[in-house]
Amino acid sequence: MSLLDAPIKRLVGRFVPKPLPPLGTFDGQTVLIIGATTGLGLAAAIHFATLGASVIITSRVESKGDTAKRRIEEAVGSSRKGNILCLELDLERYDSCTKFVNKLKSILSGPAVLDVAILNGAMVNSHWEESEAGW
Amino acid sequence: MRGARSDRKTPAHLIFVSSRDHIYSEIGPLVTWSQQKNGILQQVCSKDNWDAGFWESQPNYTVSKLMLMYMVEGISELARGPDGE
Numbered sequence: 001m002s003l004l005d006a007p008i009k010r011l012v013g014r015f016v017p018k019p020l021p022p023l024g025t026f027d028g029q030t031v032l033i034i035g036a037t038t039g040l041g042l043a044a045a046i047h048f049a050t051l052g053a054s055v056i057i058t059s060r061v062e063s064k065g066d067t068a069k070r071r072i073e074e075a076v077g078s079s080r081k082g083n084i085l086c087l088e089l090d091l092e093r094y095d096s097c098t099k100f101v102n103k104l105k106s107i108l109s110g111p112a113v114l115d116v117a118i119l120n121g122a123m124v125n126s127h128w129e130e131s132e133a134g135w
Numbered sequence: 136m137r138g139a140r141s142d143r144k145t146p147a148h149l150i151f152v153s154s155r156d157h158i159y160s161e162i163g164p165l166v167t168w169s170q171q172k173n174g175i176l177q178q179v180c181s182k183d184n185w186d187a188g189f190w191e192s193q194p195n196y197t198v199s200k201l202m203l204m205y206m207v208e209g210i211s212e213l214a215r216g217p218d219g220e
Contacts, residue, residue: 111138112143115147116147
């Protein structure tokens with residue numbers, strides 16, 4: 001492996017996506033994606049749903065979550081096998097995190113049901129701001 | 136997910152999404168902050184250490200990614216089973 005391998009792969013990867021697994025790869029599986037209303041999270045949710053999974057997405061704002069859920073359902077179409085569910089979660093608030101986990105536990109029939117958890121939620125601020133919790 | 140290991144036929148997957156920018160973080164300030172009031176986390180969040188400028192619109196981005204990698208390592212260690220896997 002030369003020093004140029006990694007940057008070349010990174011450059012090529014921007015234009016030539018890796019092929020997806022075969023349809024049905026995630027049939028019957030449950031995938032959780034934190035932060036799936038836009039961007040990478042939303043794209044991943046659509047792919048997992050297309051590949052057969054039931055997908056649980058999260059959103060800070062209910063309306064955005066509903067919009068994302070609709071976009072995933074429309075993108076996958078009638079061939080969708082799993083369910084799409086949106087739960088509320090605000091990573092800035094500890095009480096929201098604990099409430100989310102309790103809700104998730106009540107929805108899943110057991111801890112072994114969750115097959116994939118993708119922790120994708122994040123935000124970037126261009127200005128300094130203090131959260132309610134003081135961070 | 137760890138607790139359900141014996142109930143599953145195949146391993147569950149926990150995926151963290153980050154960027155490569157943790158490798159660009161400067162360690163020097165972290166050493167100093169670790170010895171100050173309330174440690175690194177408090178100092179990273181402090182307005183006094185928000186070094187934004189024309190060329191740096193997200194001054195704590197790389198540090199936040201470094202903190203994330205630290206957390207990923209910690210969780211990975213917790214996820215290790217009795218067989219070390």
